[in-house]
Amino acid sequence: MQLAPRSAQPVSGRRGQAVHAQQKHGGSQLLQEPPRPVKSTGRRRGKALLRDVALKPMEKDDELLSQIASDLRSAVEATNMVQWYPGHIAKAEKNLKDQLKAVDIVLEVRDGRIPMSTRHPQIPEWIGNKPRVLLINRKDMVGELDRAAWSRFFSARGHTVQWTNGNMGDGVDRVLQQAAKVGLKINANRTARGLRPRPVRAVVIGFPNVGKSALINRLLGRRVADSAPKPGVTRSLRWARIGGDIDLLDAPGIIPMSFKDQIAAQRLAMCNDIGEASYIDSLVAAALLQTINSLPGRKQYVRKINERYKLKMEDYQEEEYVHALGDRLFNCEPERAGQRILKDFRNLALGNICLEVPQQYEHYTTV
């Protein structure tokens, strides 16, 4: 199934939006008009777009402007979406690599809605042969069938993953058992060398906002780490030691320094896993609708979206849909419509939607 390229396609261009993008990001000199609300004319609805024949002069101008806007937007996307790399992450990455020498087991956390876009390709290399447990968090945000499909995908590649819920604590007992096993081995070695036993040392790592600190609080059974619904809450590495059998190192979210995967970057934005200053809500919302539209379970999600917004997704291209919603509910402001769609997705008002399907990653041998 060819799913990825659909969401990779740039969403169709609109003048008002490109201007807005420039404003949000302190943009370039190319378009200097003030932002205008863009009304949905209905002219480009659905497949009717394909039937447009000879263009009239005004439409040619429109087309040119639309092309400029589209080029501009690609530039904005490339420079802003992908390069969200706050200074604290670079520092954290360096400290993390130092601290990894002192840990016995690595707990790598992924976002269950995008388990592969939250894969950090350098982690296996950094940790060498230390045991790595994959925790797929936000279990409550993904349907059971998707969870089962992903578990099969990982297990076919040699990893038994643990689905967790950082808020409610599902799955943490199993993680503690796995850590305890590693601890037993270490302490057997220490005892043989005449040393006193010590707690097993575990580090919790992963992309921003995937739920690392929430999981630490659950693993330790008390609130020791700050946890909040935005990326970049934990800013430095910190050991949490409460005198039990396990010491836990909380780390800031890390993302690869040269993160060039545009699709993954968009998905991180959809899931609020990168800073919101780095993307344009209406574009990310349109990309989200496009992604949802390409999923095997799209019918039920589209039905829910249609009912919620009283607008039929089938009647619009995705970006048009965001604009139409802006026209209907937000005084012709597409950005506010984009924000609403993203908020609803993140709060599960659109359903428990996993944005990735294992078939897209069949060719991956390492996970």
Ligand SMILES: Nc1nc2c(ncn2[C@@H]2O[C@H](COP(=O)(O)OP(=O)(O)OP(=O)(O)O)[C@@H](O)[C@H]2O)c(=O)[nH]1
């Ligand atoms: N629904 C749901 N929310 C979760 C889950 N785990 C964590 N959260 C919420 O997600 C938000 C982010 O959690 P954090 O623990 O701060 O995430 P983090 O990975 O430490 O984030 P950074 O420190 O910014 O890298 C918080 O509001 C948590 O309550 C989960 O399994 N399900």
Ligand SMILES: [Mg+2]
């Ligand atoms: Mg944190």
